[in-house]
Amino acid sequence: MEELKKLAAKEALRYIDDDMIIGLGTGSTTAYFIQMLGKKLMTEELEDVYGIPTSHQSRLLALESGIPVVTLDEVDAIDIAVDGADEVDPHLNLIKGRGAALTMEKIIEYRAGTFIVLVDESKLVEYLGQRVPVPIEVIPAAWRAIKEELEVFNATAELRMGVKKDGPVITDNGNFILDAKFIKIEDPLDMEIELNNIPGVVENGIFADIADIILVGTKEGVKKLER
Amino acid sequence: MEELKKLAAKEALRYIDDDMIIGLGTGSTTAYFIQMLGKKLMTEELEDVYGIPTSHQSRLLALESGIPVVTLDEVDAIDIAVDGADEVDPHLNLIKGRGAALTMEKIIEYRAGTFIVLVDESKLVEYLGQRVPVPIEVIPAAWRAIKEELEVFNATAELRMGVKKDGPVITDNGNFILDAKFIKIEDPLDMEIELNNIPGVVENGIFADIADIILVGTKEGVKKLER
Amino acid sequence: MEELKKLAAKEALRYIDDDMIIGLGTGSTTAYFIQMLGKKLMTEELEDVYGIPTSHQSRLLALESGIPVVTLDEVDAIDIAVDGADEVDPHLNLIKGRGAALTMEKIIEYRAGTFIVLVDESKLVEYLGQRVPVPIEVIPAAWRAIKEELEVFNATAELRMGVKKDGPVITDNGNFILDAKFIKIEDPLDMEIELNNIPGVVENGIFADIADIILVGTKEGVKKLER
């Protein structure tokens, strides 16, 4: 599995050029990409590339890897964003958020000129919700009300609990995560909008219509899906 | 003006009964209501009434006024919510958020059995956006991107700056406020949904289709608008 | 082990009377106490007891268990606080914070009339720092500087990383945790003060001179240590 992730990460590097601003996703697959990008900068194969991290995790890793970081309000445009995903459907819609960084990921990736997604083939599904729940970032006071209201969509939601802290996981923005298991998400774009309009929802892990390229690590090499 | 606000607040009290859970809005008009409600509890004209505050401000005022407070995740339902508004259109759509508490206000008021709005007559407008900007609560990192993207809607947005602190106003949730001046909001419900779907927007100050009763303080007494 | 924890929790219950305000600690040992206290309220063996939680975890558990919760700014005094600890030295000084709730725990327990600590015998040490690191809650921007400065105290600190979120654990207050392994803490009170005075430290997990009673679950029954 790790080999397939590395394959995809390596392929993504080919899209990066000098003088680019790169959105840096969160998670184990993107971590390979960040480390490889750092090496290219160290060896000066690439120059004047800046990263915009989507989480404390990717920021710390970028700094360790020698990638200078900037933030969204310092730049005029993001050239490319690179991130992983938990599910990818045939129309390139995604579920993201296992790492609890979905809000900043969507903030950055929505605004990237090209959004490249790195996955191994186990993440390809027929429809969103097939295997994983949709993480939803919520204002803490509203968690229970939203959990109940999600039943309208036939979703069963659980408050995500911490392991290295007692009680709920807290996001980088100070909020809670509800993991909402849907039976089947028929219309991802519609569901994404409906969820965001529930008062107390900060952002949700459906990323409809924003991925441009999916690089899939397979045993036969990297497969490229495009819109 | 203060007299008209008090008139409306007093009228709202008539909707409150024993054993109710009341959403407590934020701002100067609601403050009269909270103080009057506290008195009714002190004199035992009302009993077993609990308040759910929508901000640090209304929470502190409720405690001072002798109203026991609970939070949304402790109750099964909110009977009535009472709050002010910055603009009310003829279809009872609202703009709220001058006090920067819009996110928690919407979380509470959206879930109230009956949402009662208290205003003086200066707040009645022909269409939303006629006089005041729409406050939008945003994740700090996204403020500049969102400010620029609002131009698509012909809106001019300003980052709200503090007076008793240097730099931007920080909300009770730790975010920034963009005050977005629209020329005219044609379809409030549609605009509310569109704004909420911009990555980085936590919530916005358009409250479409959720007010049930408007109590308007006028020189001729309290006028009641209803859907 | 769980049996010893339950023994201590049960013993703590004997200190609770009607009309008390109880600080509710965080963690697995205190969880037994909270559940037992809830039962006493359900069966009306105890009446008019209110809990002040020290974390989202203990708050949610208290509500599930039927204990009405209040907050520190609603009460005039806290009668008793009950919590666990990671280490207890012979002078009843503590290390706490494995659950990342140390700041709110200290806020509550420092102000309790009586602070009762529940542990099993494995937590008794000869000196603080013997087995566990001291968790230190820090403002995120300062984490690396503080980590380095702790070397002055011969402490090796690690940024605590999440399991159910990528990147660092975020506390209920939105901060990071540094786990600082000291060789030996000679003077706990002095070290507690020194750590708190480092700019960027919000609070640290040394609780010197504030525990009143330690209830130790042992195979021979509950042992009581007192100052």
Next chain:
Amino acid sequence: MEELKKLAAKEALRYIDDDMIIGLGTGSTTAYFIQMLGKKLMTEELEDVYGIPTSHQSRLLALESGIPVVTLDEVDAIDIAVDGADEVDPHLNLIKGRGAALTMEKIIEYRAGTFIVLVDESKLVEYLGQRVPVPIEVIPAAWRAIKEELEVFNATAELRMGVKKDGPVITDNGNFILDAKFIKIEDPLDMEIELNNIPGVVENGIFADIADIILVGTKEGVKKLER
């Protein structure tokens, strides 16, 4: 007054060299410094200077002024920090925090090789507490308890209220500010430590023993105080 502030700011510029990392304080006096520094970078009189902001305010101003910004965890050392103060005593102890940025200011300035303070002569006092209160950043839940406990020090504290938001001012870290009026602070270093050790206090506005140079704008020119 503004002229005296500008004089001091201009003098501070003389300490800045190429390749320096500069801590950028918050407030109106430092704002002049930031703008002047930006001009020197624009005209290339200075090169490779990076700023570390102490607040959203100074960060936004630095970016507008053309100063590239970094954060504390990206650098190995801060060469110089420049900031204003609300009071300066004859031993160069300070009260700071009128702009509510005291925590990040102390985090940065404590770690600067040289900390330069810019004031006009109205800020010079005989002893700390003579004219202004000490701002104390506190965890919101603890505000009322701390307010009462400050009476032990003969201090009268007020919760700082917002103007462009209803309810308390929220700091960039999401906390409250208590403004504590002392009769006279006899030993600033001792009081700074005592306040920081109160559970719930994040940081306080006494900056004892950390200023290296005070530049005082007077009608007779800039006066320099040094330790």
